[in-house]
Amino acid sequence: MFEELYDTPTESINIREGQLYVDASSWLHWYYLDFNTANRNFAEGGTSSAFVRYEIPTEALNHSANPTSTTSCAGIYTYWYDVFGTGLSNHEFRSFTPTTSQPEPASWHIAVHRNNVRTNGGAVHETSYTSMNDLPESSEAFAEATFTEDVWNELDVWTVQAQMLQGLIGNQGIKVNPILSSWLKVSIPPVPPTFTLNNHVFIIRMNDGTYAAVQLQNYQSPAGTKCCLTINYKYPY
């Protein structure tokens, strides 16, 4: 009874031109995007996703490695987080498992993993715009802006959740873009985490000199699954 009070979620995703959707909720995958493929899909009226999925290597390599927490080696860095105390900011390195490097497609611009984003040798500037329509005509308006490149990270790309209840999480050590990743912030406390969407428009400078403008519009699927990203974009910009 009282069905009229409630909504029935639809699993169909309605995206318009200039918009992308990806279910990036998996802990174990990166989703790679080439904006040219996205444009081509729309031009051809295609509905297939422009994102390509690549698994994060978690299998331990045979040869031993014993880095400290600051060594930039490919692998899984297990950290203890004070999840039930002061939060994520309080953490301790516990162990390292060397793996093969992250595989990736031949051509890509950005890759997403839950709330994390990488660029392919690019750099990112966060604007104060909250609507794609209000952006200046071209990226030239941001010629003097500060762009931030990807930086090494072994704390945020949560990959292995086998000991999560003990506060232990295995993270992939990899370069991510801290500015673009701020479009979706995950906070602990509280537990479970709070997701906060930053609706600012970000300008991405690619390694080939082209620019893209992107904005995260939603991070939930119609059924409520988090890290299902609806992204507004303009490329080339």
Place this chain on the structure above:
Amino acid sequence: MTLGITISVSAQQQDSTYYLNDVVVTGTRTPKLLKDAPIQTRLITAADIEKVDATNVEDLLQQEMPGAEFSYAMNQKKHMNLCGFGGQGLLFLVDGERLAGETMDDVDFTRLNMANVERIEIVRGAASALYGSNAGGGVINIITKEQTTPWTLHLNGRLARHNERRYGGAYGVRGKWLQNTLNVNHTSTDNFNVHNAKNPSTQVVATVYGDRTWNIKDRLVFTPTEKLKLVGRAGFFYRELTRTADAPERYRDFNAGLRGFWDICKSDNLELSYSFDQYDKSDYYKIPHLDVRDYSNVQNTFRGVYNHHDWDTGNILTIGTDFMHDYLMNKNMGCLSESQNTFDAFIQYDWLINAQWELVSAVRYDYFSDHKGARFTPKVTARYQPIDNLNLRLGYGMGFRAPALKEKYYNFDMVGIWIIRGNPDLKSELSHNFNASADYTTGHYNLTIAAYYNDVRNKLATGVPHYQSNDNKQLYLDYTNLENYAIYGGDVTVQARWDNGLSTRLSYAYTNERLPKDKEGHTINNQYIPARRHSLTARVDWDKQFTRDYGLLLSLSGRFLSDVKNVEFIDYYDISQGTNTIHYPAYTLWKLSVTQRFGTACRLTCTADNLLNYKPKYYYFNSPMTDGINLMLGLSVDIDRLF
């Protein structure tokens, strides 16, 4: 309406200090004076509720009932343990009606606010076998107030830490044939973070979730003749809790009912009722504006109870029957929705053998359409009154609980740890409850002693986590019937009230909950932390009316709960590491309140809760969720008394 109650002249003349002349109905389903109730009943009155300044049943019971503990289950769902029984083993009723819906096996306690409550009757153990399934551990019956004056308008509010607010209003009117009471209550509390020390022994809470609730109830009573009374009611409850900012959880309840009482003649009366209760859970996704329901439990219940009172002998014959259609929709069930019909019939004979002896015997039959389960359960209780104001009671009751639909059909992936699976082949849980009690009142003093022993067979619970035979990756936790086990304990309450306005009560409860294992003797994954062995509640009140327009009530109350141990897995993701014994520490909490009465209409209450500023080192699931002293300020006004 007499409802067949026996009130002798001598009884009316007795000391009413301890509410011994108050009427209780829960134990036998017939009205009895508390002092004459053949089944021991703990009565909490409206005056007690006012002293505790309780918002909901949790506030009240943990202060008034030793052996009652509220703790967290997974996801901060509230779990109540009353002397070793909890969740599906305790039956909560409002005016005798069951409540739909559960969260981790317990009813939604925030639904049970204390506004407009006349009294609460608590019957422990399966002495309450008349209520059948789910009543093996006891019955807690919340009884709302009747409108007794032409009109009343009561408004109240309370402010406290963490932006806690409580506002309520009750408007009642009474005419020759009709009376109506409308209640509206609103509460809200913010989320707040608590800090745990390093290296907790087990899971702890980092954020305590507040919530917002609305509770609206209307009750209409129509008395066309002296012999006929019709009661209609309707209610709506709403609760919102924000665990994730963009997807708050919502809980709604819709209830309605119609009940008729007919005094057929001086010795016979009949009660017929219909009750509807629907409890829904949904998530509201703010960005796409979608309110998606993932749980709904709907119960439609019909009841008939007939009483024959032999006025010459004082004996009472009670015959009753219930029919309930139970519907459950849960997105965590493989089949999404299930339903079943339940039917019961019972007969009870209350035999007043002589002035000293009374014997109540009853038998009940239950039938469940799902898998066609059926069961007879008997009970017998004797009351002996050798001298005035001394009552001795001895009873046996068979408790019974049929598997819930959830326990049969659940299929839930618990954050990657394991999949909790229902089991359609579950047997019913059975318990043999033996209880004895004595209460004695003399002058200013009252003493109550009670003891009980429960032998529980085929307890329904989740068992030992295991892998499928052909798969060593996915763990399963199946509902099962556990090995037999026992719960035993007792309690002692001493009360005193003097003419100078001073009163005190001290209650101690001992509970020995020997935790069950599975049929093969393996340690199971206990869903809930077991009962604490020792608990104590204490209260001292001083009430003084200085002038006609000014009175003062000082209340100091506290509770102490001993430590408790529980066997838990060292690593829930790798159960091969075995188990650990986790120690949960003891604690004590105290509360001081000062209530000033201005005239007969206004009351101003200032309370210091957690007076000793206790802060747990670790906020385990059974720790008190307090981060220090909490100052509260409350005001209540009876508008009708201002004129």
